[in-house]
Each structure stands twice: as structure tokens, then as C-alpha cells.
Amino acid sequence: MGPLVVNGIISENTNLFLAFIIGIGFGFVLENSGFSSSRKLAGIFYGYDAVVLKVFFTAAITAMLGLLFFSLFGWVDLDLIYVNPTYLTSAIVGGIIMGAGFIIGGYCPGTSFCGASIGKIDGIVFVVGLFLGVFIFGIGYDLWDGMYMARFLGSPKISASLGLTDGFFALLLILVALAMFWVAELAEKKFPREEY
Amino acid sequence: MSTSTEIKKTKYLNPYIGGVLLGLVLLSANFIAGRGLGASGAIKSTIVATMNTIAPSASEKSGFVKEFRESHEGNPMKTWLVFEMLGVLVGGFVSGAVAGRLKFKVEHSPKITSKRRLILALTGGLLFGFGSQLGRGCTSGSALSGMAVLSLGGFITMAAIFGTAYVLAYFFRKNWI
Numbered sequence: 001m002g003p004l005v006v007n008g009i010i011s012e013n014t015n016l017f018l019a020f021i022i023g024i025g026f027g028f029v030l031e032n033s034g035f036s037s038s039r040k041l042a043g044i045f046y047g048y049d050a051v052v053l054k055v056f057f058t059a060a061i062t063a064m065l066g067l068l069f070f071s072l073f074g075w076v077d078l079d080l081i082y083v084n085p086t087y088l089t090s091a092i093v094g095g096i097i098m099g100a101g102f103i104i105g106g107y108c109p110g111t112s113f114c115g116a117s118i119g120k121i122d123g124i125v126f127v128v129g130l131f132l133g134v135f136i137f138g139i140g141y142d143l144w145d146g147m148y149m150a151r152f153l154g155s156p157k158i159s160a161s162l163g164l165t166d167g168f169f170a171l172l173l174i175l176v177a178l179a180m181f182w183v184a185e186l187a188e189k190k191f192p193r194e195e196y
Numbered sequence: 197m198s199t200s201t202e203i204k205k206t207k208y209l210n211p212y213i214g215g216v217l218l219g220l221v222l223l224s225a226n227f228i229a230g231r232g233l234g235a236s237g238a239i240k241s242t243i244v245a246t247m248n249t250i251a252p253s254a255s256e257k258s259g260f261v262k263e264f265r266e267s268h269e270g271n272p273m274k275t276w277l278v279f280e281m282l283g284v285l286v287g288g289f290v291s292g293a294v295a296g297r298l299k300f301k302v303e304h305s306p307k308i309t310s311k312r313r314l315i316l317a318l319t320g321g322l323l324f325g326f327g328s329q330l331g332r333g334c335t336s337g338s339a340l341s342g343m344a345v346l347s348l349g350g351f352i353t354m355a356a357i358f359g360t361a362y363v364l365a366y367f368f369r370k371n372w373i
Contacts, residue, residue, distance in 0.1 A: 003230030010228070018228050019276045023283020024290070025221040026233055031291035033214035038303055038317075042372045045365035051211045056340060058215020059222060063232075063344035066223035075227075082231040084333065084342040086349030091338075094331025095356020098324050103361040103368050105320015108335040109235035109328060110284065112321065117285045118292030119300040122317040129321020134239045136322070137329035138247065141260035148330060157346040166346060181212075195208070196303065 002076035027114055036115040038106030038122055039196040045103060048193040050184035057177040064170055088151035105129065207295055222344055229276060232341020236328035238281035240264065244272040277337075308371055316371060331356075 001007070005015040033055050034040045043049025070076040102108055107115060107126045115123025137144070159169035209217075225233055244264050247255040255261050268275055292298045304313035328334040331353050333342070339357060342350015 002227040004228045006230040015229055016274070016276065016279045019225075019279035020283040020286075022221060022225050022228070022233070023280035023285075024287035025224070025283075026218070026280065027284035027287025027289075028291045029209075029214055029218045029221060029287075030284070031288040031297075032209040032295070033211060033218070034208040036288060036292065036297070039305065039372065045361055046369065046373050048373070051208070051214075054211035055215040055218060056335075058212050059218035060340055060343040062216050062219020063222035063226065063341075064346065066219065067226060067344065070223075070227065078345075080230055081226055081345055083345045084338060084347040084349050086347065086352065087332065088349075088352070090330045090332065091349045091352045092356050094327045094329070094338075095353040096360045097327030098331060098334060098353075099327075099357045099360025100364055101320045101322070101324030101327055102335075102357060103320075103364045104371075105317050105324060106372070107317070107320065107324075108357075109239065109324060110233075110334070110336040113235065113281060113284050114288040115303075117288030118297050121300060121302045122304065122313050125314045125317040126321035126324075129318040129323075130236070130239050130325035130328075131243065132318075133322040133325020133327070134236065134243045134329055135325075137326050138240075138243055138258065138260040141258060141263075144330065145259055153348070156348045158348045158351050159346050161348050169346065 001074070002070065003080055006080045007077075026110070027117065030111060030114045031118060034195075035111040036118050036120060036123070037196045038111075038115065038120070038126075041108075041111060042103070042106050043193070046191065047187035048191040049195070050188055053180060053184050057180065061170075061174055061177055064173070068166060068170060083155040083157065085155045086153040087149065088153060090148050090150065093147065101133075219344075222341060225280075225341075226344070231276065232337065232344060233280065234277045234333060234337030234341065235281060235284070236325065236334040237275070237277035237337055239325065240329065241268070241272045241275050241278050248272065305370075305372055312371075 004010045034051050040049050041052055044052040071078045105126050107123060109130055112123045112126040116127050159166045222233055244261055247261060302310040302313055304310060331338050338350055339354035343354060
């Protein structure tokens with residue numbers, strides 16, 4: 001049955017229309033959870049607000065479990081779902097540069113659009129920065145092409161890389177997330193601050 | 197420091213409920229389109245479209261545009277992520293409107309000026325934009341969506357983003373706390 005567009009159940013244009021609807025849901029949930037505020041987002045790095053951790057891991061686990069159960073029920077063919085490829089060098093170096101951008105700018109791309117949508121001028125300026133950063137990557141592409149393509153590992157699943165079944169890895173991730181939520185709740189009590 | 201009972205709370209969704217809802221949005225994207233959510237990919241599409249329009253000959257030679265075309269046929273703006281991000285702007289605006297949060301303002305710690313905040317936002321955005329291209333996606337496309345499909349690269353990128361931000365948090369603390 002699923003994924004619908006890959007199996008030809010819906011057309012390419014319907015897919016784009018649904019992308020817009022899914023985007024509305026994405027933006028609404030992000031804004032409603034407080035992701036339009038850079039000071040609230042940065043709280044995860046200082047312990048006073050752990051909304052990023054809670055929403056991010058709950059969402060990843062919900063979607064992961066949903067896909068595993070959908071697959072179990074035969075509702076979706078996991079082999080047709082896009083699994084992000086792993087280019088080890090660029091995954092790490094790119095992540096490090098993004099981490100620096102996060103703590104300096106206080107947003108990530110999705111959340112900056114969210115902030116911009118409700119009038120946060122710092123969010124709009126962050127978006128301008130994003131365009132500049134992507135443009136610089138584009139015009140200097142030949143300079144970092146080698147690093148970008150280095151150490152390609154295919155599209156491995158972390159569960160397989162660790163020698164675990166998907167289900168067992170999912171269980172471990174849930175336990176780790178619960179432990180992190182517990183620490184996060186303690187941190188928020190220890191460093192209370194006005195909510196932004 | 198005031199005690200927790202005096203802490204002013206604004207009306208945001210419970211984060212665990214927000215997480216489940218976001219997870220269901222991500223699950224819908226995978227069920228319908230066979231792919232996860234994203235943000236930086238829409239910016240890439242816009243940059244490619246702009247390069248094609250204002251400098252077609254340079255664009256023709258660009259390895260960046262060539263790489264983009266390998267996975268995207270036709271008009272670079274007619275892609276899934278561009279439509280999704282237009283939706284994000286609408287969804288964020290509607291949520292802000294319902295909650296009474298629509299307001300033009302520069303949000304920053306009282307310890308720093310608006311100008312400083314905006315310079316930091318521009319710098320952070322530039323780094324994040326660049327890093328998202330190298331990392332083949334940002335917090336949404338690479339980390340969150342990658343984790344949901346158990347991608348090894350997604351977990352690595354997530355750890356690198358948050359690990360680096362934690363390591364650097366001490367040096368930038370005056371901007372936030």
C-alpha cells in the first residue's frame with residue numbers, strides 16, 4: 001500500500017499538494033511547541049528549557065515506531081522508503097558546522113522559517129544567512145567536492161551496523177530517550193527561568 | 197533567581213504531545229511520499245533556480261547544480277521540499293495567529309543588543325546553511341527524518357550537531373543566559 005506516491009496510488013501533483021499540507025502540519029506543530037523562539041530553543045544547551053530534546057526525540061520515536069508497525073501490518077514497504085545515505089566525513093564535518101551555527105544563531109533551518117513566519121526579525125535574518133551559506137557552498141562546490149563525497153558507506157541502518165534487529169534497537173532508543181527526559185525534567189527544575 | 201512557582205509560563209503545547217504530533221506528521225510524509233521532512237533542501241532548490249535564471253552559463257558548469265539535477269528533474273522549484281516549506285510558513289503563521297504571538301521583534305537576551313543578536317543570527321544562519329549542504333540535510337532532513345528511518349548517517353549527524361553545540365555552549369553563554 002504505502003508509500004502512496006512510489007506505488008503510483010497518488011499522482012506526482014497530488015504528492016506536491018500533500019507536501020504543502022504536511023508542511024502546514026509541520027510548521028503548526030513547531031510553532032505551537034515554542035520552536036519559533038531562539039531563546040527557548042537555546043535552553044537545551046544551558047538546561048533551562050529542554051523542549052528541543054523532548055519534542056525531537058518523541059517525534060523521532062513516534063515516526064520510527066509508526067513505520068515499524070506499519071511495516072509489520074503490511075501497510076508500508078520499508079524497502080521503498082528513502083533512507084538517508086551515509087557519507088561519513090561530510091556527515092560529521094557538516095554536523096559540526098551546523099552545531100556551531102545552532103549555538104551562534106539560535107535556530108536551525110526549519111525553526112528559523114517558523115520564527116520568521118510569526119515576525120521574529122532574528123529568524124528572518126537567520127534565513128537570509130541560510131541562503132548565503134547554501135550559495136557559498138554552491139559556488140565553491142569544487143573546493144569541497146572531495147570531502148563531500150568521501151567515505152561513502154551506502155545507506156546503512158544503524159540497527160544493522162550494530163548487529164541488532166530494528167525492533168530491539170527501537171526499544172533501546174526508547175529507554176535512552178526516557179533516561180534523557182528524566183534528566184531534562186531535573187535540569188528544568190534546577191535552572192528555572194521565565195518562558196520566552 | 198526566582199523560585200519555580202513564580203516562573204512565568206507562556207501558552208505552548210505540552211512538548212511530549214507536540215513530539216507525538218510532529219512524529220505523526222513525519223510518519224504521514226513517509227507513508228505518502230516515501231520520504232521524510234526537510235528544510236534546507238528547499239533553500240538549495242531556490243539557489244539552483246536563482247543560479248539558472250541570473251547566470252545560466254555559469255550554472256551549466258556548476259558541479260553543485262549538476263549534483264542537484266542528478267536527483268531532481270525539471271523545474272528546481274517544483275520539488276516536494278519547496279511545497280512543504282511553503283506549508284511550514286503558513287502553518288507557523290496560523291499557529292502564531294491563534295496563540296496571539298504575531299509580532300515583528302528581535303528576540304534577544306537583555307544582556308546583548310539587537311544589533312549583536314542580528315549579526316549572530318546572520319552568522320549562525322550562514323554556518324547552518326553551509327553545513328546543511330555538506331551534511332546532506334539539516335536537523336529536519338538529516339537528523340530527525342534520518343533517525344526515524346534508522347539511518348546511520350542521520351544518527352551521526354544528530355550527534356555531531358548537538359555534541360558541537362554543547363561543546364561550544366560555554367563560549368557563547370553570554371548571548372543566551
